Amino acid sequence: MTHSNSKLASTEQPLVSIIIPVYNTETYLRACLDSVVNQSYKNLEIILINDGSTDSSKQICDEYERNDARITVFHIENSGPSVARNLGLDTAKGEYFAFIDSDDYYHNRFIEILMSGFIDDSIDVSFCHYTQGEFDASHIHWKTMNFEYFYLNFENYLTKVVPWNKVYRREVWDNIRFIPNTLHEDMYIYFKLLYHRKLAFTENKLYYYRRDRDGNRTSDNKSEENLLSKLEALTLEKEFFLEKNEDGYVKKVDQNILYYRINLFNNYNNPLAKKALKQHVLDILVADFLNWKEKLFLLLKVYKLKN
Known part of the structure; x- marks a missing residue:
């Protein structure tokens, strides 16, 4: 308009x-x-x-x-x-x-x-x-x-x-x-x-x-503290939409949460991110922001964590 x-x-x-x-x-x-x-x-x-x-x-x-x-x-x-x-x-x-x-x-x-x-x-x-x-x-x-x-x-x-x-x-x-x-x-x-x-x-x-x-x-700082803060904010965002029964919004938040978990895992070997990725391997497979090579590389890293 x-x-x-x-x-x-x-x-x-x-x-x-x-x-x-x-x-x-x-x-x-x-x-x-x-x-x-x-x-x-x-x-x-x-x-x-x-x-x-x-x-x-x-x-x-x-x-x-x-x-x-x-x-x-x-x-x-x-x-x-x-x-x-x-x-x-x-x-x-x-x-x-x-x-x-x-x-x-x-x-x-x-x-x-x-x-x-x-x-x-x-x-x-x-x-x-x-x-x-x-x-x-x-x-x-x-x-x-x-x-x-x-x-x-x-x-x-x-x-x-x-x-x-x-x-x-x-x-x-x-x-x-x-x-x-x-x-x-x-x-x-x-x-x-x-x-x-x-x-x-x-x-x-x-x-x-x-x-x-x-x-x-x-907003441009990629330190571990900043990434953890973003992940905390996204967790509150997810809780808000769960309370509202907004499944479509929850799905989008989950993608963003996965993105920051991967960042924390790859860049800082963060233990919370490690644990979460172990529990949500299937989320990696369906992530729309990763190409197949990135998914394979990440899955291999996660697989090694389990052994």
């Missing part, structure tokens, strides 16, 4: 709350905040949560708060992005919510365009692609989808699970918060957040995702 992107008059614009956790991003923070305060969509509440930064991020947040009445800054002890985002969610006054990481930045029409995705009252979430190169804000076309299509057929996993390339109706977040002290905190909640929701998606790239801030962004 195609929808016009004509900007609403400022008096008609619903309030959008933008939640920004900040931790030691002094090099990139001004670019991020400039992209937010200079949005074409003006009716914004901008919530900065300085999560115990030890660089000049605190002073930069305070400077922007002095210069823009739409900005509110909270300074907290370092507690992680989940706690920071939850504080933003608990204090936000907007009818719609959005997020941005403090080392990334928006296209200057990000909010305007994503708000235009709320074509009617049935749309709960509007989202777009991200980029690590050039923005693309021309020829906006909206595709609407239910959760089943989104979960089973939408292929770009990062675009699907992250919170920062989306605008949400406020009620989507009712009774849902990020889980503190978890890596990949978005993986732990996105499925329950969007379950039975209707979404609008544009292929346009409107969010700049800075993958290599320190050479090691959490």
Whole structure:
């Protein structure tokens, strides 16, 4: 479905709350905040949560708060992005919510365009692609989808699970918060957040995702700890869909769980992954993400474990 992107008059614009956790991003923070305060969509509440930064991020947040009445800054002890985002969610006054990481930045029409995705009252979430190169804000076309299509057929996993390339109706977040002290905190909640929701998606790239801030962004880290965290999130996801009697979704989660178990087994000889693969040899045979040579090699490794 195609929808016009004509900007609403400022008096008609619903309030959008933008939640920004900040931790030691002094090099990139001004670019991020400039992209937010200079949005074409003006009716914004901008919530900065300085999560115990030890660089000049605190002073930069305070400077922007002095210069823009739409900005509110909270300074907290370092507690992680989940706690920071939850504080933003608990204090936000907007009818719609959005997020941005403090080392990334928006296209200057990000909010305007994503708000235009709320074509009617049935749309709960509007989202777009991200980029690590050039923005693309021309020829906006909206595709609407239910959760089943989104979960089973939408292929770009990062675009699907992250919170920062989306605008949400406020009620989507009712009774849902990020889980503190978890890596990949978005993986732990996105499925329950969007379950039975209707979404609008544009292929346009409107969010700049800075993958290599320190050479090691959490979502790209392949350490054993990170893989175990992803596996834990998928286990909770499976439990959620089992409770809902959603067998089709459970099957897809099982494939993802197998993928991470194989990663843990091949790269770290992880004992939990070893045990699970021994118990689920048939899952390897039907895995659609392995070719026959990969299956044979893995089965031989598992067979050796049994002897």
